[in-house]
Amino acid sequence: MSILAARNAGYFEERDRLADQIRAGGPFLCCGQGTSRIGLADGVALSAPGEAWDYDPSALTLTVAAGVPLETVEAVLASENQRLAFEPPDMRGLLGRAGAPSIGGVLAGNLSGPRRVGVGACRDFCLGVEFIDGRGQVVKNGGRVMKNVTGLDLVKLMAGSHGTLGLITEVSLKVAPIPEMSATLMIEGLGEAEAVQALSTALGTPFDVTGAAHLREDGAGGASRTLIRLEGFENSLRYRMGALQEALKRFGDSDILWDATANAGIWQAIRDVSRFHAAGGDVWRVSVKPSEAAALVQALDPLDVIYDWGGNRLWLLTEAGSDLRAKMAATGTKAHATLIRASDATKRRLGVFHSDNPVTARLAAGLRQKFDPDQKFNRGMMG
Template sequence: MIVHFEPASEEGIASVVRSAAAERVTLAIVGGGTRSGLGNPVRADRTLSTRRLAGIVAYHPAEMTMSALAGTPLAEVEAALAANGQMLSFEPMDHRPIFGTTGEPTIGGVFAANVSGPRRYVAGAARDNLLGVRFVNGRGELIKAGGRVMKNVTGLDLVKLMAGSYGTLGILTEVTFKVLPVPPAAATVVVSGLNDAEAAAVMAEAMAQPVEVSGAAHLPESVRGRFIDGALPEGAATVLRLEGLAASVEMRAEKLVAALSRFGSRSQLDAGQAKALWAEIRNVKPYADGTARPLWRVSVAPSAGHQLVAALRLQTGVDAFYDWQGGLVWLRMEAEAEAELVRRYVGALGGGHATLVRADGEARARAPAFEPQAPAVAQLSERVRATLDPARIFNPGRLAAVA
């Protein structure tokens, strides 16, 4: 039986870590447990959760910053921000639908996994919004980023390093991050009936216009009907979001529609439909299908996304849709994960990052879930991990130190 710890303080977490290091036992680090299916399987002797280490420590709306303990539910953070007309600009994804998990996502988990959504390509990732961290390293020492010189990692940005480390370098106990005002108005333009290559050209054209597009996605016909209860117009949907002051949004939407006049049929969604649509794109609704069919999150150059999908369709069964102007491809395989094939084509198209987000246990154990690092980067990652977690007690089995 695996022993489960839920300390309610930083010192409690540090004490558990010190004991584990002394006894040479390993720890699986979890927050709300909503991303338990992400990455390679973690095989640990004990589980340590930050769930009870919760609460907003400081919030300064005028300065647009917040500090919260790592186990604070994301919903609590977002509610406090909404009460002041503010938001997390990077739109963190909720993984529960695709994994079929329960529980509450935590703010520490958001940053530990560097979770971002449709606005990421203009607002930055979670990592880019993180200002400071407190964490417990593998020796059971409490570290505040910037406040302590660490042997062998002097000069490295520990804040950025901890974001996306998936609990392999330390246990986040507190995060400080920036927030932004909620845009007072938004509009979503839909261009219908385009194939994948045409949609890539339309999104590139939209991004080249002086209209400040904050969301650009393409939903092929195979998935279009699974968004907003099938309320999108007929045909594949290329969707473009504009945000800002109401008068500005209206003017920019008119300019965008005019600029795309030579492409397919154009329309606009009402505010309620648009809000629901972008939440469903963020949470990958088409593939929240209650299965463990392999699901890939692939980041490539925007012009290469549709080429990747076309090449894979010649070799295997695959369904896909596109976010980030086509640079983020969500791929659901119909049978096997095909890790070697996916990564070979990604490399042939100029490189990128392919993460096996979901698969059955056998597939997750067989293939690296995260993009293999170049030898020099892998060597540096190992040195950093050896410094922060010398006994390798955190999340054994995870094959990426920083993602």
């Protein structure tokens, strides 16, 4: 079955209108469907066109206009028992925003959930991209099928660019079948250093881990939980889960959660950082070597923490206005911190994104000069 809908004159007319607008004016704020922006860019709001589709379930490929809501994409894929394997999060609850996240916004932020530790990030599933650069030119790169391509890989460049290089108008993605079954191994009561060791051990096995997270005690008397997810065909999954349980027995007794609804709820909560939705304070996302994660958290002493990706990604809840990067620098640990939720005043004072080293900063500035020489897009968002 191939779904071909609304890739018609309306889409091209809207894209060309946006190109004319960009060519003639500026500055602009690439804001997707109006959910939120974590930076402080100013300008006229631009939204990418929507309702363009080219979906072939048999080929596991999807091309869609960047303005199409993520939930619409996921619903269409689910109707064919398929999904976006990289598990993009829904950040509305964390940020306290309305609107519908768009698929273009997912690519612009390279948004990837817990399954990234096993299958890769958003950028790894993007086959092609179309965008409008700062000169008002429509640029296309990559393709719509899974094959090798040559030349500069602008697809990877646009992933995580946060709209600073151009307005994404269309995205082509690899999709994946939904597995038959999912299960989670849970160990309760581990300290954070030992939990990261358990996660690293699990990720070092051949059992195809697709989720590796640790949650502190919940404040209501519940013990800490170390969580490891496996997915696949039932017979294979039951064998691998038993073998994983044996491999982790030195960390203590474990339980296996087989219920599909419970499993989905656990990992959706981790994906969307639900634990911090109603909590006061700032939220930081930190990337660090897993072997250094627990020691760093101990030194930073946050109000709460979620370990994801085996400890490679940390979600930290801190006192409002606190300078986490200054505390990190004092530890000497090499880590990267992004300020996800805070007041506008705190964002202005501390900056949303971690400052690049001089070499990376020069490369980033050079790229922006090539794609957006007049700095029309998202000024001040990433330096």
